[in-house]
Amino acid sequence: MTGFRRRAAACALAAALSLAMLAAPATAAPRFAIEGDQFLLDGKPHLIRSGEMHYPRIPREFWRERLRQARAMGLNTVTTYVFWNLHEPEPGRFDFSGNLDIAAFIRTAREEGLDVIVRPGPYICTELDFGGFPAWLLRTPGLRVRSMDPRYLAAGERYLRRVHQELAPLLSTRGGPILMMQIENEYGSYGRDRDYMLTAQRQMIEAGFDVPLFTSDGPGPHYFEGGPLPDVTAVINFDGEVADAQASLEELRKFRPHGPRMVGEYWAGWFDHWGEQHHTTPPQRAASTVEWFLQNKVSFNLYMFHGGTSFGWLPGANYSREMPYQPDTTSYDYDAPVDEAGRITPKYRALREVIAQHLEAGETLPAVVESAAPTIAIPRFELNQSVALLDALPMLSQPVRAQLPRNMEALDQNYGFVLYRNTVPAKASGKLVVDEVRDYATVLCDGKPLGTLDRRFGERELDAGLKPGMRLDLLVENMGRINFGTRLDEERKGITRSVRIGDTELLDWTHYPLPLSDLSRLRYAKQSQPRSGPAFWRGEFTLDRSGNTFLDTRGWGKGHVWVNGHHLGRYWKIGPQQTLFVPAPWLRRGSNEVVVLDAEGGPASRELSGVADPIFETPASKTKPDAH
Template identity: 40%
Template structure:
């Protein structure tokens, strides 16, 4: 009897061990992933993809597995993984897939934890990442055509995709790996219409080694047919609050038997410097996922965990120039530090109901957080004491790319060729991105690309005065046609002054010295430091300190005493800071700290109020400190339309989707005013998601030079619902007026020059029923500004 019990116990232990191994360590046998009738088929069985988007370069490698386990505990069965070309090839032909760039190791970790993988190898990724993932050195070829059939661009992306395949091409499902699908390009309909180019990218990806795995492409429901290839799966991208059925309606009509997937379901949104911290309600996000699960629609939650755009990797958005903050928290269910938020728990409760009766895995342990007492900086390396030898001793203006530099600052220096008594104006065309002007080392003023500034008022100038223009590059634009974003002074510098007869004189300044100040850690550490004193504690330059820790943990470095720049801790580039906010702290992973002595270097391009930092247990990512208003209506300003005649009036339909309006005859002008008289269902405020104007041929006018000249009302208290959202290339964002502000409402677009306009296209909000959409309206067009 005892012997039989022992044998039974051994058998049970063997079975238990086998079951444990089957769940903990997946086998590497080949499998299949197919597109079936209205469903994905994994090894021949229906499979709903529940994907979590996470970005390996935005997470410290020691934390990768904890983040993956957090996704699995949420109920996800797949990871959506973008491949970042520019972080793997920071200089041409120098490829790096090691350390935090080890794509293969990340995918193997996903497989170890029983997760499938969707691979998104670009070449373009967007992701609010520097230049949308494209390498800056492509711009050294000034006439390059990005994301087109430009021979050099195609040559370089081919080489990169081959390198990606060398790393992970053997990890596709048919070879026993976790990769079930590979994406071709990314949201190309928002860039252009070029099926030949998209087809070429498809062929390159297939020929690089992804010839057996399924390929797909993603776009928006409004533009997916522009570049849709017949042999690829089509997926839709849309965000929280969208009308799910409406987003898939056109796709279902064209492909009635194909599986449906939202390849980017936006859980939140990204933050920009000078804008309010973005949030999206958890209820709308969870309800959207519940509806998709109820309909067996697959999805990828972008982002499930956002992470951090370390160092200089945060991008910028367009039209205009809107650089992104360092934190990519994204208001995601898993916050920047890898912790579960209330949004996480609410979503987990719903996901548990669609887990085929199985219990979800437990949450992994969160990493501890610590506080760090105030650290006073003891050393400073002033900018003007640490200028290197000029890389160009004399010559024309050159950009960063001309100087073979990707990131950091350039200092341009010349001498004033003639005396100018009295005030003059310095005009820089264009400074990318934040320029400070000095005469003989004395600060005169700034030019901020965000504010579309281009001039500085100058004092009396003498022959031989030294003019310095110190230009800091922020992230390159990552969305739209403006991704071809050169840094530095991109054209010319002029002095304008007035003669005694009131005639204007323009002098183009030439013969420039150029000093290169890269933002890598080695350059900062090698500067000449001196003790901090009352005399130098607020200068522009580098500040260095050490601090001791008895224990390590995650912390958030409070930068509110500093101005603008970059932070390096123990050699790690932690990211950009800027006193304007909304982000005031920088996430510091405990795995990059150490017991004992730690080093911190702060590069401050404007100078601190006080060189002091501290480490907080909680982040501060929602505190704005702006000099002026966030709105486009100045105090006391009221639009006066008396005497103006509308060129068109009409009524828009209710409901979702684009609408097009044609005028009775073409009109010309620079300024276009839309007057909203009311909204559908008599709601008290109005919204516009996107607006295009049509040219003489009925084609969309470029919105790149547009700006908002006036908006009577903008909701900047519940979110960034400014008027410029009507041309930000994002269908899920919108201009909104405030509750309680009565109609009519007005928005005036400055097209930068006279244009012939024949009509407009307008998109209301994406939510079901298009709430607060405009009903009756009038349109005015003028060449001269409207009266206020």
């Protein structure tokens, strides 16, 4: 090639590269960034006004309405956890469909003018069974979550990479609404392993999450020792009034002198435990604190903006010095600005009024969005068909035999009940000793209830008067794995060690796993005599219009409810929750089916009704009632 031709070819190549560079998107400043002490959105200082809501706790049909309510209150962002336990119910089997379609939830938020903060965990707490970890992790002996255990890290890495497949197009680095993401969750309340937290950060980056990352921890310098990471934005969680906000943010500033000031969770309400007080907080307390945030340019996330419901087996549990086990209620209303049924509360209006006074230039608030689903009452109806749980065992379970009692995880079961069956051996006498019950056992002898053992009170013994040759059944309910603190790794369910009668250990057990994921095989009959033990009850009611309602479970003992196949969750007469929320999309005009598993038995016929408002009846104290 001649020199002229080489120069001409070079010029042509340069021109082609120039055109390609013009055609390709220029490397622009990211849509969202953190610089110094500020968040920047499209290059301008940005104050995050966020509220938390969780897509699995809200029927998908309500997502858009709840997001519009958030925008109308003055929020510009919505925050959500990602629920690993729901997305990967068994190892390697992922589900992002229907109510678990987190990408659809985030796209809807963008359509409604909201940005998004995502908190994928893997640990998320949120009063969720096992803190959001899938229960199958506990099938591996010795596995430790939130640690450098390679088995745990491999499972978490697989999960994060799969979440990235769903969310990649929605990251702000690609023009999407996801501004930033959280590394782990409140690790400072759990441990001090810096290598683990650095690994958690690396796993998120290697999974492909290239948006700004942050850590979130509770108030107090001792929590900052384990949670925050160098060169990663740290935010703080707390509740209380303006003075508490000032003190908490000052603690954070002492620990981390530079970086944006943000409250990752401002606890605008609180959750409930069974048998304890129902929690409410004054609307003005939240409003005055949020006003202080806005006046002082502190970004915030209201936890919760809308709590919703921990349907089915979702609720977790806590523990305290006074109580070894504190199971959470089904309702996750949280005394939030939008209540469990999607209704606007006085707290919402107080917060909206404050936010409206601190909008950006040219910003206006949309009109308040009331719930389109009416809340209806349903007249009392009878559940007059039933089948005893012991009679239903062949319809629900295949027996598993083993010398020693196996825990639920060893039976490859995640949630529900296990019925343990044995025969009282010859010469055995004395108290029944179960070591240990996780979490609530109904003791039956020859089909007759003899008593209960309740983990909340550390109960392990029952003077049941057992005699040789009697059939012993222990119906043990998983009431939710502990979701906060250092006992996460200990949360295997069912019977965890042994059973004795006096000094005689019982061997050769028959187990009936009862996950209760499919009740279609149950066969009912009209019941004319009272039931003396656990039983399923069935009834129907008719509607001429659909709407939200709350099933009034007063008069029942302890159990679970399904409506048209949807598992509403747990009820328990000890309160404080006395009703179960039924979303309008789960009801239909015409006939609706209700199935109740009542663990206590009862009269020959039972009744329920639907009421327009939730009922909370607070027990007098935490002490054990005379009867459960």
